[in-house]
Amino acid sequence: MIDPQSxxxxxxxxxxxxxxxxxxIEAERIAEALVFASSQPVSEGFLAERLPEGTDVRAIxxxxxAHYAPRGVNLVQIEGAWAFRTAADLSFVIRxxxxxxxxxxRAALEVLAIIAYHxxxxxxxIEDIRGVQTSRGTLDVLMEAGWVRFRGRRRTxxxxxxxxxxxxxxxxxxxxxxxxxxxxxxxxxxxxxxGRIPANxxxxxxxxxxELSEDEDPITQMDLEELGLxxxxxxxxx
Numbered sequence: 705m706i707d708p709q710s711x712x713x714x715x716x717x718x719x720x721x722x723x724x725x726x727x728x729i730e731a732e733r734i735a736e737a738l739v740f741a742s743s744q745p746v747s748e749g750f751l752a753e754r755l756p757e758g759t760d761v762r763a764i765x766x767x768x769x770a771h772y773a774p775r776g777v778n779l780v781q782i783e784g785a786w787a788f789r790t791a792a793d794l795s796f797v798i799r800x801x802x803x804x805x806x807x808x809x810r811a812a813l814e815v816l817a818i819i820a821y822h823x824x825x826x827x828x829x830i831e832d833i834r835g836v837q838t839s840r841g842t843l844d845v846l847m848e849a850g851w852v853r854f855r856g857r858r859r860t861x862x863x864x865x866x867x868x869x870x871x872x873x874x875x876x877x878x879x880x881x882x883x884x885x886x887x888x889x890x891x892x893x894x895x896x897x898x899g900r901i902p903a904n905x906x907x908x909x910x911x912x913x914x915e916l917s918e919d920e921d922p923i924t925q926m927d928l929e930e931l932g933l934x935x936x937x938x939x940x941x942x
Contacts, residue, residue: 860919
């Protein structure tokens with residue numbers, strides 16, 4: 705004989721589980737729509753503000769990532785943010801836009817690699833590593849592409865500006881975070897390091913976040929004006 709109370713508890717539990725499942729499905733749909741509608745990678749903080757309170761945003765995004773993994777469009781994580789991107793193995797079928805960023809010169813590629821691996825790094829440090837001067841035009845190209853940015857100012861004489869990569873850099877090269885940059889063995893395997901490599905040669909580990917290091921100061925309004933990134937503020941009373 706079935707206990708009426710037990711049957712009632714079972715039905716209540718079943719209804720509760722069904723409501724929870726529906727809430728999870730709805731939260732996934734909202735998150736999916738928010739990422740799809742955005743032209744830029746969407747942060748988990750942005751998603752949390754728009755999903756029901758208490759939603760496990762990370763769990764939802766990982767489930768969606770697994771769902772899209774075998775499809776033509778993948779949900780990818782880029783430095784703590786999320787975006788839809790064409791599956792890497794299908795990139796060859798996507799027609800490139802005519803206004804795509806022009807092919808970088810060897811000098812620009814060298815500078816970009818140094819910034820990526822050595823950041824935060826100053827222009828003088830880049831030149832010391834390369835052994836030649838770096839033109840302003842080379843840095844301008846990388847900044848116009850959106851791959852390099854000013855980070856801060858070094859607490860040394862002259863307060864040189866420090867440089868680092870951007871989220872767009874990670875996005876363009878299909879990296880989730882800086883630790884995904886290829887290491888020494890990967891670079892040798894890809895034929896990017898040839899000839900005799902010095903015994904003490906190593907690949908540095910870049911700073912893993914955007915926080916300023918102990919020897920950096922934040923860039924101020926005055927710094928931006930000095931760098932020519934902002935027009936000087938008017939000193940009039942208007």
